[in-house]
Amino acid sequence: MAFSSSSSTTFFVSHRIQASSLQPKVYQSNISSSMNASRHKKPYRPAHEVEGQVTHSMPPHKMEIFKSLENWAENNLLTLLKPVESSWQPHDFLPDPSLSDKFYEQTEELRKRAKEIPDDYYVCLVGDMITEEALPTYQTVLNTFDGIRDETGASLSPWAIWTRGWTAEENRHGDPLKQYLYLSGRVDMRQIEKTIQYLIGCGMYIKTENSPFMGSIYTSFQERATFISHSNTARHAKRHGDLQLAQICGAIAADEKRHEGAYTRIVEKLFELDPDAAVIAFADMMRKKIVMPAHLMFDGRDPALFDHFAAVAQRLGIYSATDYADILEFLVGRWKVEGLAVGLSEDGKKARDFLCCLGQRYRKLEERARGRREKQERRSVRFSWVFDREVQV
Ligand SMILES: [Fe+2]
Ligand SMILES: [Fe+2]
Numbered sequence: 173m174a175f176s177s178s179s180s181t182t183f184f185v186s187h188r189i190q191a192s193s194l195q196p197k198v199y200q201s202n203i204s205s206s207m208n209a210s211r212h213k214k215p216y217r218p219a220h221e222v223e224g225q226v227t228h229s230m231p232p233h234k235m236e237i238f239k240s241l242e243n244w245a246e247n248n249l250l251t252l253l254k255p256v257e258s259s260w261q262p263h264d265f266l267p268d269p270s271l272s273d274k275f276y277e278q279t280e281e282l283r284k285r286a287k288e289i290p291d292d293y294y295v296c297l298v299g300d301m302i303t304e305e306a307l308p309t310y311q312t313v314l315n316t317f318d319g320i321r322d323e324t325g326a327s328l329s330p331w332a333i334w335t336r337g338w339t340a341e342e343n344r345h346g347d348p349l350k351q352y353l354y355l356s357g358r359v360d361m362r363q364i365e366k367t368i369q370y371l372i373g374c375g376m377y378i379k380t381e382n383s384p385f386m387g388s389i390y391t392s393f394q395e396r397a398t399f400i401s402h403s404n405t406a407r408h409a410k411r412h413g414d415l416q417l418a419q420i421c422g423a424i425a426a427d428e429k430r431h432e433g434a435y436t437r438i439v440e441k442l443f444e445l446d447p448d449a450a451v452i453a454f455a456d457m458m459r460k461k462i463v464m465p466a467h468l469m470f471d472g473r474d475p476a477l478f479d480h481f482a483a484v485a486q487r488l489g490i491y492s493a494t495d496y497a498d499i500l501e502f503l504v505g506r507w508k509v510e511g512l513a514v515g516l517s518e519d520g521k522k523a524r525d526f527l528c529c530l531g532q533r534y535r536k537l538e539e540r541a542r543g544r545r546e547k548q549e550r551r552s553v554r555f556s557w558v559f560d561r562e563v564q565v
Contacts, residue, residue: 219370219470222377230383235319245330252434253337262348265420285414286356291558296490298557299481303466304346305368309375311339317384348420363556367471374468379460385453388438393462395432396499401491443507448520455523471556480553483565497534
């Protein structure tokens, strides 16, 4: 998954930071003292909390559409999942620990290449990896969508099979990045691991309101965003002379592209069957802004960690406000929004017109923001992920 640009603060959700999460942890040394402490311990709370959450906005009868699409999903979605036997695995890209001499040699080479890569790149790579590692949240959210959720955990509905198959593929994304980062020695693994634990505890709030219309629009946007972001980390890795790392990022990007194909196909079908609901949902998601999956990240130190990470990604061109506008315009074209007429209510027509002008509006806003950025002095922020070294944002 990917993130948004801090240069455009409108893309963010605001959240409250719990002071409790900023306090140091106390580790108990034996069972009785830990039992004692548990009586006085504050209940666990997420580091960031989102208020004013909306649920179940889709009229229940719309669920029928998804029931009627089960055959379609089998033939058009499940065919886009790759068989396990022909899928790449994280192990394919990393030094093999079963070959002891070669393992040390390959690891040494990896560490030599890693020395040549600057901290700002590592901040982006770590942020991308952490985003991927919060996969339990994404599967949870997919199973909040009415009409397509996995009702048992092993449901044979094609929607549920898709969600589990998608999750299984996505589960390969965080692993090679994390293992590479561990071997590189360039980053503070404990801080990174803490960030992952905080993030999964926070979850995400993407304003999809249990609606599979909104959910499929969100995932279409996100898969394309992650495709762009991982493609760019691959490009930069190559530029820094690390072809193996470029290969890892490239393999992940290729998966994201295939997933984008699946989710955009679902929305295309929804535009065919219920164009009014589809265009209204699309406009609604864009009005609320597509918040990024890791928007609630926290490392125990920096309350604005996500904004800082997104600012570095914007500066390096890994993922920028321009990409956000490009994705919107791509989706407007992909779903032929401009040509919609038949079956549209007044609200549907307004939604269509809003979407068709939105890309231009974003571009103008971004141009102004760029002008402001150029006049401002660059500032630096310490990232715990790179041992508190300063990185320009
Ligand atoms: Fe991914
Ligand atoms: Fe993805």
